[in-house]
Amino acid sequence: xxxxxxxxxxxxMNIPAELKYTKDHEWVKIDGDIxxxxxxxxxxxxxGDIVYVEVDTLDESLEKDAVxxxxxxxxxxxxxxxxxxxxxxxxxxxxxxxxxxxxxxxYEAGWMIKLKISDASEIRHFAFRRRLQSFGRCLKESFYGxxxxxx
Numbered sequence: 293x294x295x296x297x298x299x300x301x302x303x304x305m306n307i308p309a310e311l312k313y314t315k316d317h318e319w320v321k322i323d324g325d326i327x328x329x330x331x332x333x334x335x336x337x338x339x340g341d342i343v344y345v346e347v348d349t350l351d352e353s354l355e356k357d358a359v360x361x362x363x364x365x366x367x368x369x370x371x372x373x374x375x376x377x378x379x380x381x382x383x384x385x386x387x388x389x390x391x392x393x394x395x396x397x398x399y400e401a402g403w404m405i406k407l408k409i410s411d412a413s414e415i416r417h418f419a420f421r422r423r424l425q426s427f428g429r430c431l432k433e434s435f436y437g438x439x440x441x442x443x
């Protein structure tokens with residue numbers, strides 16, 4: 293695993309190479325026609341302590357960019373956007389009891405949904421870790437300690 297930003301010891305973000313990323317700071321792991329979806333380390337750190345994850349679209353077919361649920365932190369609620377068109381086939385029920393898994397382990401225990409992909413051609417629009425890292429290095433020098441993601 294690598295980091296997109298190593299600006300200070302307290303501000304490091306985990307960006308696993310095997311995942312794909314959206315402009316809305318969600319990650320996607322593709323396995324055949326199934327996509328596992330969650331939010332990035334950056335997104336969870338910006339939200340703060342997550343207290344509730346709601347997905348009320350289980351067994352529904354939705355289009356790319358549709359809202360599939362919400363994530364509630366101590367001071368805010370944010371919509372979750374579907375990164376690919378398809379049917380929501382599974383929700384991580386462990387998040388009902390331990391939503392803080394999204395903060396502590398966003399790429400493993402904190403995954404949110406599994407999706408049966410209906411349009412595989414949409415996969416090509418994701419950013420890869422290499423692209424995110426190059427933006428992080430470039431913007432690190434310009435913004436004195438802030439990582440800004442541009443897609």
